[in-house]
Amino acid sequence: MFFDMGPLEVVTLAILAVLLFGPDKLPxxxxxxxxxxxxxxxxxxxxxxxxxxxxxxEFRDFEFEDLHPKTFVRKHVLDGDSLGLDEIRSALDPRADLAQVADAVREATTESPREPVTPEHVSLTKDAQSGSPAHAAAFDPDAT
Missing domain, CATH: 1.20.5 (Single alpha-helices involved in coiled-coils or other helix-helix interfaces)
Structure with a gap:
C-alpha cells in the first residue's frame, strides 16, 4: 500500500493524524x-x-493491465515472433561469426608446427663504456 513511503514517513503521517484529529476521532x-x-x-x-x-x-481473457504500454509491447511484440524478430536478432548477432573465426584461428595454430625461437644474447652486466656520453640515450627536452 505504501510503495513510495518509508517507515519514517508512515510514522510521521501517523503522528500528524493523531495530532490533527485526536485519539478519540482517529478510529x-x-x-x-x-x-x-x-x-x-x-x-x-x-x-x-x-x-x-x-x-x-472473444475478449473474455482481456486484462486492463495489458493496456499499459510496456506490457502491451512485451506481450504482442516481444513474446510473439510474428514480426520475425528472432531472424533479425540472429542475423545481427556477431557471436556465431566470432566463434567461426576463433575456431579457424585455433585450427591454424594447431596445424602449423612451431619452430623454437632463440632469443639474441643480451648482456645484463653494465659495461664500462655505457656511462660515456656516446652511448647515452638522446634526450630532447623540447619534445615533451
Missing part, C-alpha cells in the same frame, strides 16, 4: 477512509466486469 476516520476505499475498489471492479461483458466472449 472513526480510519473506518470511514477504509470504507471509502472499499467502495472505490468495488466500483472499479464492477466497471471492469461491465466492460468485459460488453466487449463479448
Amino acid at each position: 472513526e476516520i480510519i473506518q470511514n477512509v477504509v470504507g471509502f476505499l472499499r467502495k472505490v475498489r468495488e466500483f472499479s471492479d464492477s466497471a471492469k466486469e461491465e466492460i468485459r461483458s460488453e466487449l463479448g466472449p
